[in-house]
Amino acid sequence: MDTRAIARHIAESMIGHRNALAGKAEDAVKAQYALHRTATGLTDRQEEQDKAAKTVLEHWRGNNSEGFEKRANRLNGQLRATADAARDAERVVAGVSAALTTGHARARRAVEEYLGEATRLLDAGKAVGTRAAMLQAVARAADLEPRYTKETAAALRDVRGEMEDAARRLRALEKEVKHDGVADARPERSRGEVRGGGGGGGGRTSPSDARARGRARTIISAARGQLGVRENPPGSNRNPYGPTAAWCSSFATAMWRKAGVDIPVLPFTGDVFRWGQRNGKAYTSLSAVRPGDVLLFGTGPGSPATSKHIGIVEKVSGGTVTLIEGNSGDSVRRNTHRLSSGTFYGGVHP
Numbered sequence: 001m002d003t004r005a006i007a008r009h010i011a012e013s014m015i016g017h018r019n020a021l022a023g024k025a026e027d028a029v030k031a032q033y034a035l036h037r038t039a040t041g042l043t044d045r046q047e048e049q050d051k052a053a054k055t056v057l058e059h060w061r062g063n064n065s066e067g068f069e070k071r072a073n074r075l076n077g078q079l080r081a082t083a084d085a086a087r088d089a090e091r092v093v094a095g096v097s098a099a100l101t102t103g104h105a106r107a108r109r110a111v112e113e114y115l116g117e118a119t120r121l122l123d124a125g126k127a128v129g130t131r132a133a134m135l136q137a138v139a140r141a142a143d144l145e146p147r148y149t150k151e152t153a154a155a156l157r158d159v160r161g162e163m164e165d166a167a168r169r170l171r172a173l174e175k176e177v178k179h180d181g182v183a184d185a186r187p188e189r190s191r192g193e194v195r196g197g198g199g200g201g202g203g204r205t206s207p208s209d210a211r212a213r214g215r216a217r218t219i220i221s222a223a224r225g226q227l228g229v230r231e232n233p234p235g236s237n238r239n240p241y242g243p244t245a246a247w248c249s250s251f252a253t254a255m256w257r258k259a260g261v262d263i264p265v266l267p268f269t270g271d272v273f274r275w276g277q278r279n280g281k282a283y284t285s286l287s288a289v290r291p292g293d294v295l296l297f298g299t300g301p302g303s304p305a306t307s308k309h310i311g312i313v314e315k316v317s318g319g320t321v322t323l324i325e326g327n328s329g330d331s332v333r334r335n336t337h338r339l340s341s342g343t344f345y346g347g348v349h350p
Contacts, residue, residue: 014107085173117141223312227324251325256294263275283349319340323336
């Protein structure tokens with residue numbers, strides 16, 4: 001009589017839990033590796049495309065060069081946004097993979113403990129050599145099973161919770177790519193936006209105001225979600241928002257793009273102000289500042305020596321402004337400053 005086989009038959013449910021976790025863990029590792037390769041390949045492709053476009057533009061200045069540059073910037077932004085999403089997805093799947101590994105180890109431990117105890121009980125009954133002793137041993141082994149099955153079921157349930165949360169986060173990433181300002185430049189309709197045409201009245205928010213407020217909320221939410229992100233390795237300027245360079249401006253424009261603002265990722269802060277001037281969105285009077293804007297540190301957009309830093313406006317309160325800033329201490333941070341022309345030379349509405 002194979003007592004181990006009897007114990008395994010009683011433990012059929014918990015063994016099924018363990019095997020399900022093992023299979024899912026293997027799938028998660030494969031998905032994580034595939035996402036890593038995708039992100040790396042897209043980043044390499046984006047860098048190659050950016051270099052090729054710059055080479056072309058160095059030797060071409062004509063009627064169509066500006067259009068070419070705009071299309072190249074759009075493609076560049078699309079590749080970068082998709083690579084960023086793949087990198088974020090890789091981190092999400094890595095979390096699931098860790099949870100699956102932990103859950104599988106927990107279930108495996110419960111199965112091994114049960115099989116050990118059940119087999120000892122069955123071996124003892126077998127040694128007595130009577131049918132009654134063997135039946136009693138089987139009953140005792142069966143009585144042990146619910147406690148261990150409860151443990152393996154809990155491990156599976158906890159991992160399923162992690163997987164459901166990860167699925168929601170991955171769907172959100174898919175939405176970000178879909179509405180990153182390149183694949184689909186139209187921002188989502190914000191809550192509270194007035195639909196349709198016609199005159200307003202009675203204090204109702206106009207469609208343009210509602211869109212602006214919705215866009216500002218989206219920008220701020222996107223920026224808050226990046227708080228704590230650091231360049232990697234520290235001191236390298238390698239960041240997930242743009243080229244390996246000072247990246248405060250890449251961060252700010254990347255967050256705007258997530259809200260549907262039709263702006264390239266611009267690594268130099270002065271270029272953001274010039275973009276605002278071209279599009280009628282730049283200002284120098286700080287009384288115009290509002291949440292979702294960017295504020296420019298320094299004295300003017302002429303060069304990195306005069307346009308030194310940039311931050312996204314999270315809140316304005318009296319004489320102070322709270323910004324979410326990329327590349328602040330090598331990370332994304334929230335900082336509060338006095339709202340002063342001695343600090344900021346201007347701002348730009350998204």
